[in-house]
Amino acid sequence: LAKTTQPISMDSYEGQEVNITCSHNNIATNDYITWYQQFPSQGPRFIIQGYKTKVTNEVASLFIPADRKSSTLSLPRVSLSDTAVYYCLVGDPDQTGANNLFFGTGTRLTVIP
């Protein structure tokens, strides 16, 4: 099971860029890195996924160094509505089974006015 380690919590002021780093030292060759966002009383929602280097979409950027043993989710100019728990998952989406479905405890981001 590809396990991940994230900070338990982070605080940020509105308008700042927030970077959340996830460690995954035992990532396998076919594993992808996926980030989810969860608001209170809701199910998690997919944010972004990547394999290497940098991926950007309308919501966030994902930076993955060459050794792929860590990744950083970057949220530009956060707002109060970005307050949520963020989960980093590592696994092979092309494989069945639970190896790519381990959510862990996530990082609780609190955005301060």
Place this chain on the structure above:
Amino acid sequence: NAGVTQTPKFRVLKTGQSMTLLCAQDMNHEYMYWYRQDPGMGLRLIHYSVGEGTTAKGEVPDGYNVSRLKKQNFLLGLESAAPSQTSVYFCASSPAGLAGGINTGELFFGEGSRLTVL
């Protein structure tokens, strides 16, 4: 645009009672999952299914049973509820694999079912 629908959304049980949570998805996804989430904790996988008629155990399967008789439905059963099963239950579905890079294996979640066992 229903996506993943869970019923019921809330339920209170007495210890020893049984119940079934229903998950339905209209996206023709192959894979379906049941998670539980306890206060302040992440999601833990209970059972999952990779196709109609198949099920498999996840991280915390004890005390639960599942069935996938139809592709669009995944049922989670509690035969004899215990207070330790008080939790929020989330169902999710996903397409099968990366399909040549088209899919991301993204999990689509329902809104959750809050279960309290007294």
